[in-house]
Amino acid sequence: MRQEPSAATFFNGFADTFDTIYDEKRNAFMRWVDCTFRSDMFIRYTLTFDALDNIRGQSIVDIGCGSGPYITEALKRGASLVTGIDPAPNMLTLGRLRVRNSGFADERCILVEDKFPGAPVTPHDHAIVMGVMDYVEDAASFLTALKPVVRRSAVISFPSKHWFRTPFRRVRYRLRRCPVYFYTESDIERLCKAAGFRSVEVRKIPGAGMDYHVCVKP
Numbered sequence: 001m002r003q004e005p006s007a008a009t010f011f012n013g014f015a016d017t018f019d020t021i022y023d024e025k026r027n028a029f030m031r032w033v034d035c036t037f038r039s040d041m042f043i044r045y046t047l048t049f050d051a052l053d054n055i056r057g058q059s060i061v062d063i064g065c066g067s068g069p070y071i072t073e074a075l076k077r078g079a080s081l082v083t084g085i086d087p088a089p090n091m092l093t094l095g096r097l098r099v100r101n102s103g104f105a106d107e108r109c110i111l112v113e114d115k116f117p118g119a120p121v122t123p124h125d126h127a128i129v130m131g132v133m134d135y136v137e138d139a140a141s142f143l144t145a146l147k148p149v150v151r152r153s154a155v156i157s158f159p160s161k162h163w164f165r166t167p168f169r170r171v172r173y174r175l176r177r178c179p180v181y182f183y184t185e186s187d188i189e190r191l192c193k194a195a196g197f198r199s200v201e202v203r204k205i206p207g208a209g210m211d212y213h214v215c216v217k218p
Contacts (some may be wrong), residue, residue: 032043040157040211044130045069047203048155051215055079058125061149063116064132068095071109072102074128081108083124115147127154134159134180143195150218153195158183158212165210185212192216 038066048070052060056078060069065084074082086092099109112119127150127203136142146154161182170180174217185202192200192214 014082018026028078040205041131045073046158047205047213048128049073049077050129051155051213052128052153055126058152059083060126060128061085061121061124062128062130063146064129065095065111066091066131068098068111070130071095072098072104075099075102075104076110079108081124083110083121084110085112085114085116085119085121085186087113089113091166111147113147117142121149123149123151125152127156128148129154129156131157133157133183135178137179138182139181139191140194143191143197147196147218149218153215153217156214156216158188158214159210160184160204160212162210183212188212188214 016149052074054077055074057080058078059081060071060074061083062068062074062086065071066088067087068084071084084092084095092113095111096156099111127146129146133139133142133156159180159182162185170182185204188202189200197216197218199215201215203213203215204214205211
């Protein structure tokens with residue numbers, strides 16, 4: 001399995017711009033664009049912490065953590081340890097800054113510059129995998145590697161196949177030399193079951209709607 005290196009390269013260069021999507025850092029027009037065309041990102045954020053529920057005293061690994069919005073929210077909710085993994089160093093720089101600005105001690109947060117699979121990861125209670133499967137060529141191997149890392153549950157986003165948006169997004173990212181991959185609900189259920197997860201709950205995000213939000217349990 002390999003995660004496309006071009007995805008890490010793209011997001012490393014896009015880090016500062018991407019980070020402004022969170023925390024209302026953009027101007028009014030761009031916030032409207034984000035809410036209209038990137039609503040999945042905000043909905044899946046809410047769904048993730050609804051699915052994880054009470055994480056006080058539990059450990060979280062955030063694979064593809066980016067600039068760390070899920071990390072700081074997990075810390076606010078009382079997670080005992082959050083490990084963030086991302087291959088883009090500029091994203092991790094922003095993540096460290098976000099954690100420090102949120103007032104959390106470094107010993108509760110570990111940030112690792114590496115790709116997954118590949119990064120040495122001990123088992124955690126929960127895993128967050130948001131906006132990652134879009135760029136993973138071999139989803140089966142990725143999910144198989146994820147299962148031993150998860151004690152209780154993992155929440156994962158998958159981009160859906162759509163007659164209009166999928167070709168448009170594929171071309172847009174091809175121009176950026178960053179391949180993307182898409183899934184149906186049956187694809188997701190088959191891949192997660194084959195990886196050994198006993199429980200697979202798939203929810204389609206409405207509205208702008210390119211994502212499935214998936215909760216799996218080992």
